[in-house]
């Protein structure tokens with residue numbers, strides 16, 4: 001299989017013999033090396049593909065059923081017949097691919113409808129769809145700021161926000177995770193004419209902690225800063241209407257732009273930015289992932305649209321999710337493995353180790369699926385541990 | 389850190405089983421590595 005392309009470089013000419021291999025960070029990646037070892041705990045569940053939808057008990061391709069504790073399918077809609085039917089209908093009508101970006105014949109009526117209903121959910125003038133949550137963050141942050149402006153980024157935001165901020169023309173300043181004093185100190189030091197954007201996750205993706213948004217919105221108001229909140233793990237999870245941490249804490253109207261991923265509660269794939277009409281128009285005109293990347297495929301737009309309607313029509317799903325989160329947190333705490341404080345559907349249990357941990361011998365056949373993953377908030381660390 | 393996620397459609401029995409299996413694994417890991425976090429940072 002690898003006959004034509006291998007990691008080895010051909011013999012270099014004498015003049016280039018001292019050149020470092022720029023692919024070395026890939027070839028020597030520590031997590032990759034760990035996962036290559038089939039004896040390493042967790043590597044099996046990385047290697048075993050799922051054999052069905054990400055349901056509470058998921059069938060894996062090795063024929064085993066495992067309790068799935070690592071899916072973003074928070075509302076359980078990924079196997080819902082209504083989503084499957086709407087995706088199938090979209091496939092039949094629009095085909096498998098948009099085969100072009102939103103500005104190159106890639107826009108269907110479904111894209112426009114989903115944007116309208118997402119904007120309605122968040123009470124914003126507009127919503128811009130992107131092909132992933134990563135691309136929503138990139139489309140937004142890469143198009144804000146001049147070189148004299150500043151993005152103030154919580155140190156633990158999702159990797160895509162760090163990367164998106166780095167792609168912005170503005171200067172990136174990190175502040176200590178969820179620490180209002182740290183944010184305030186950095187806001188106070190700003191040049192009074194510099195534009196400022198505060199960037200946070202509503203719910204932190206590795207720990208389920210929520211951002212102290214009341215304090216953050218107060219600081220933004222005091223210093224004239226704009227606020228961007230990534231609600232990838234808040235949508236469908238927090239707030240009476242499932243809008244996320246901003247709704248839960250009653251500050252949604254103080255947020256300048258909300259980004260979401262459609263791959264979690266909405267059981268699809270894609271992302272969106274909810275913001276003002278003027279900002280949305282700017283993203284549509286200049287956001288690289290919007291202008292230059294193929295538009296979301298029609299089936300996943302249809303699935304997300306159906307999921308969004310179910311979220312709004314069946315708020316009891318959100319209530320049930322919150323009850324289940326509280327139950328798992330309680331069970332873990334009662335068993336002496338209390339998770340760190342959080343309110344999201346992500347529950348993080350300190351293990352005292354950076355290593356993935358094995359499921360103990362003799363565990364029931366329906367064991368939780370466990371997968372080591374790099375932390376998206378600390379891209380440079382070798383390995384976190386993750387169930388999934 | 390062990391990261392778990394919860395679904396609205398998990399049953400109580402599934403979450404109890406999972407919680408107990410995970411807690412046992414966490415205890416085993418703490419015994420091996422001997423650096424569990426103080427109880428004050430653990431909350432329900």
Ligand SMILES: Cc1ncc(COP(=O)(O)O)c(C=O)c1O
Nearest residue numbers: 132133134158205232261263270
């Ligand atoms: C906070 C956060 N933002 C964005 C994303 C990216 O979403 P997507 O998978 O749709 O690119 C994720 C994905 O896990 C996330 O956790």
